[in-house]
Amino acid sequence: MPHDDHDHPHALLPPEPALRVKALETILTRKGLIDPAALDEIIDTYQNRIGPQNGARVVAKAWSDPEFRAALLEDATPVVAGLGYYGRQGEHIVVVENTPAQHNMVVCTLCSCYPWPLLGIPPGWYKSDAYRARAVREPRKVLAEFGVTLAEGTSVRVWDSTAEIRYLILPMRPEGTEGLTEDELAALVTRDSMIGTGLPKVPA
Amino acid sequence: MSDCIAHMAPEPVFAEPWHAQIFAVTVALNEAGRFDWPDWAARFSATLKRNGLDHALDGGDDYFHAWLETLEALLAEQGTALPDDVRGLHQAWEEAYLTTPHGQPVHLRDS
Numbered sequence: 315m316p317h318d319d320h321d322h323p324h325a326l327l328p329p330e331p332a333l334r335v336k337a338l339e340t341i342l343t344r345k346g347l348i349d350p351a352a353l354d355e356i357i358d359t360y361q362n363r364i365g366p367q368n369g370a371r372v373v374a375k376a377w378s379d380p381e382f383r384a385a386l387l388e389d390a391t392p393v394v395a396g397l398g399y400y401g402r403q404g405e406h407i408v409v410v411e412n413t414p415a416q417h418n419m420v421v422c423t424l425c426s427c428y429p430w431p432l433l434g435i436p437p438g439w440y441k442s443d444a445y446r447a448r449a450v451r452e453p454r455k456v457l458a459e460f461g462v463t464l465a466e467g468t469s470v471r472v473w474d475s476t477a478e479i480r481y482l483i484l485p486m487r488p489e490g491t492e493g494l495t496e497d498e499l500a501a502l503v504t505r506d507s508m509i510g511t512g513l514p515k516v517p518a
Numbered sequence: 519m520s521d522c523i524a525h526m527a528p529e530p531v532f533a534e535p536w537h538a539q540i541f542a543v544t545v546a547l548n549e550a551g552r553f554d555w556p557d558w559a560a561r562f563s564a565t566l567k568r569n570g571l572d573h574a575l576d577g578g579d580d581y582f583h584a585w586l587e588t589l590e591a592l593l594a595e596q597g598t599a600l601p602d603d604v605r606g607l608h609q610a611w612e613e614a615y616l617t618t619p620h621g622q623p624v625h626l627r628d629s
Contacts (some may be wrong), residue, residue, distance in 0.1 A: 347598070
């Protein structure tokens with residue numbers, strides 16, 4: 315950073331794009347199209363209240379409750395809405411299940427469509443050109459870079475998200491988790507396991 | 519690529535405050551019905567594709583640069599925020615920062 319000295323005579327100048335954003339905000343606020351307090355609320359929600367813990371709760375419930383699981387795989391949107399998770403952009407959420415025969419992973423080749431209500435804001439790598447191009451072309455190699463090696467005979471299916479449809483992977487329940495509560499199970503469900511680039515943690 | 523994928527440490531939701539601001543402005547405008555999300559995604563996708571032609575985008579700062587570029591173009595096209603007005607306010611904010619004593623809140627002069 316160029317400005318680190320305490321004797322600086324004026325306020326620290328934000329980076330150029332930040333000033334462009336402030337310019338837009340000023341225009342939109344003056345026109346009454348946005349409310350600065352509502353912006354703070356949106357940021358707070360995505361920074362603090364929405365994240366992979368939501369998706370983990372859904373997965374843990376599906377592992378514990380066969381009826382919930384069946385309903386989730388049938389039509390996830392109303393089921394997760396029932397838990398308070400619904401898309402702000404009106405998209406449908408589709409849950410796909412990993413099985414011994416098929417592993418699933420999610421990408422958005424269009425831009426970075428992602429199930430925000432369940433996983434929050436996507437990580438940088440999900441938004442990178444490298445992941446977006448290679449997940450489709452060489453999924454096994456990408457999985458290997460994430461440390462995921464699949465059993466021989468397990469096929470890989472890649473699901474391409476859109477603005478209308480966002481996917482959540484339902485990973486396989488790890489062995490040795492019989493008798494765990496939903497909260498204990500949720501703690502095993504990682505963000506990457508719900509994107510398909512990871513597997514759930516195994517209980518210690 | 520490997521670096522980017524091997525990076526498993528938790529990262530902040532938004533790396534820069536302006537990333538969060540532009541995200542929130544876009545979500546707020548969508549919720550207010552100023553554009554629908556599939557239209558936004560198609561425009562954003564086109565920007566990413568264009569910007570990714572000469573180098574691979576890393577999904578960090580360049581991702582939000584593309585986001586900002588897309589929103590500016592959309593609002594200009596709608597007549598909601600015209601480029602001249604945006605440039606004028608950009609300059610006004612810059613002047614406000616450069617003329618406000620360090621440590622004091624920064625306000626636009628004419629507001």
